[in-house]
Amino acid sequence: MRASFPLQLYAAATSLLRPAAPFLLAQRAARGKERTDRLQERRGKATQSRPEGPLVWLHGASVGESLSILPLIDILLASRTGLTVLVTTGTLTSAELMEERLPQGALHQFVPLDAPAYARRFFDHWKPDLGVFIESELWPNLIREAARREVPLALVNGRLSARSQQNWQRAPETARRLLGAFSVVMAQDEASETRYAALGADPVLMTGNLKYDAPPLPCDEATLGKLESAIAGRPVWLAASTHEGEEKMIGEAHLAMRKEFPGLLTLIAPRHPNRAEEIRHELETLGLNVAQRSLGEAIEPGIDVYLADTIGEMGLYLRLANIAFVGKSLSGKGGQNPLEPAMVGAAVLSGPNVSSFAEAYERLSAARGARIVTDEASLAKTLHHLLSQPKVCEAMARAGTRVVSEMGGALDRTWAALDPYVHPLRVEAALRGDAPQDEREVVFNGTGQPRRGLLGWK
Numbered sequence: 001m002r003a004s005f006p007l008q009l010y011a012a013a014t015s016l017l018r019p020a021a022p023f024l025l026a027q028r029a030a031r032g033k034e035r036t037d038r039l040q041e042r043r044g045k046a047t048q049s050r051p052e053g054p055l056v057w058l059h060g061a062s063v064g065e066s067l068s069i070l071p072l073i074d075i076l077l078a079s080r081t082g083l084t085v086l087v088t089t090g091t092l093t094s095a096e097l098m099e100e101r102l103p104q105g106a107l108h109q110f111v112p113l114d115a116p117a118y119a120r121r122f123f124d125h126w127k128p129d130l131g132v133f134i135e136s137e138l139w140p141n142l143i144r145e146a147a148r149r150e151v152p153l154a155l156v157n158g159r160l161s162a163r164s165q166q167n168w169q170r171a172p173e174t175a176r177r178l179l180g181a182f183s184v185v186m187a188q189d190e191a192s193e194t195r196y197a198a199l200g201a202d203p204v205l206m207t208g209n210l211k212y213d214a215p216p217l218p219c220d221e222a223t224l225g226k227l228e229s230a231i232a233g234r235p236v237w238l239a240a241s242t243h244e245g246e247e248k249m250i251g252e253a254h255l256a257m258r259k260e261f262p263g264l265l266t267l268i269a270p271r272h273p274n275r276a277e278e279i280r281h282e283l284e285t286l287g288l289n290v291a292q293r294s295l296g297e298a299i300e301p302g303i304d305v306y307l308a309d310t311i312g313e314m315g316l317y318l319r320l321a322n323i324a325f326v327g328k329s330l331s332g333k334g335g336q337n338p339l340e341p342a343m344v345g346a347a348v349l350s351g352p353n354v355s356s357f358a359e360a361y362e363r364l365s366a367a368r369g370a371r372i373v374t375d376e377a378s379l380a381k382t383l384h385h386l387l388s389q390p391k392v393c394e395a396m397a398r399a400g401t402r403v404v405s406e407m408g409g410a411l412d413r414t415w416a417a418l419d420p421y422v423h424p425l426r427v428e429a430a431l432r433g434d435a436p437q438d439e440r441e442v443v444f445n446g447t448g449q450p451r452r453g454l455l456g457w458k
Helices: 005-030 036-043 063-068 070-079 092-101 116-126 140-148 162-169 172-180 190-198 221-231 246-257 273-285 314-318 339-343 355-366 376-388 390-406 410-422 424-432 437-443
Strands: 055-059 084-089 106-110 130-134 153-158 184-187 204-206 236-242 265-270 290-292 305-307 323-326 347-350 370-372
Touching (some): 005 036, 005 116, 036 106, 036 116, 063 130, 070 084, 070 410, 092 106, 116 140, 130 410, 153 410, 190 204, 236 246, 236 314, 246 273, 246 376, 265 273, 265 314, 273 290, 339 355, 347 376, 355 370, 355 390, 370 390, 376 390
Parallel strands (some): 055 084, 084 106, 130 153, 236 265, 236 323, 323 347, 347 370
16 A cells, blocks of 8 residues: 555654653553553564464454454354454453453454554564454554555444544545555445545445444343342442443432432443542542442442442343443443343433434434433433333333344344455355355456455465
């Protein structure tokens, strides 16, 4: 991929900053944001050997992105004997979840910082046969290195906001070159499909959102039984994936309802558990009694709030409550995935800032499976109604479950688009004209010639 001047400038700047990387990483590790025993991965040095045979590299930066590709990883591993899947992520939380949930045949590493030397080191060791970026995080030096080595790339579950498109339009040639390095771009909605195409991506396929096809979050049944016994019939609701500023609103909503619902228990599962001490102090300042799961504190009769500050147990918390408020929507921006609580039969509440999951909220709201609140007062009012009208709550939960089933199919469409890269014999069938039209659209670039990299696996 021939670099535009901004890409050359970016590569030069990241190269100049590279000597400071060990110091910056050490600072992050001291703040609990990096694994001290795996810092070298952030500089492109692998901590595991590369298995023999073909290897697919998938990069998903966040927890949600990483979890969304677990079913795709299962399909990849089942599709070809001897295939290895390498998953890279950038956060501690996503790394811990991947280590818990990746199947045999899949490996995890932290994604290297985006400096040219680190990218070269990463590719020298792993030698991926196919690279798959998840959603919207594009690292120019990694992409350029893949293109230089003729590694086919796919952007899966792509999401591009109007604001991001406007930012990219300030450097249209850079956007065109970066997106042009991808053999195929798969958008999760029609708006993103249109925006990617406008920036020069080709082809762009609208495959849907993989998060809507993810299985329900797992839950340890024995632990669930113990916590249900501790709650012992108390009215309970969950605030999931909360962000800074929301916990205080949730505490105030609890206070507003406490007289009407004696024994009310509020579960708070913050998006970033490392904020637990700060959250606890804030809630206790309001006069609430808090028990903290990470400290092993029990849910006793006098506890108002159970602070669910652990990683990988959201499926447990979702099953303890029939009502789930989804955070990053009152004080944050974009919201979080509302289909996770809907999958397990919870009525969904949210603030108005849900742009990252607009389609899901539109569908849920239209089916009356979700309600939007604007502040702690409307949150308390809506909770009061649902807690006092269990049949209304049950109807919301049923509607949400129905919407989840209707919004599926992204996994099948995504695999259909990736399949030609994994199975070159099917590409050869497309070249002969023997393949279905959708496979032919992926293979050809509009000039009658196959796309770069499609025949790379023999």
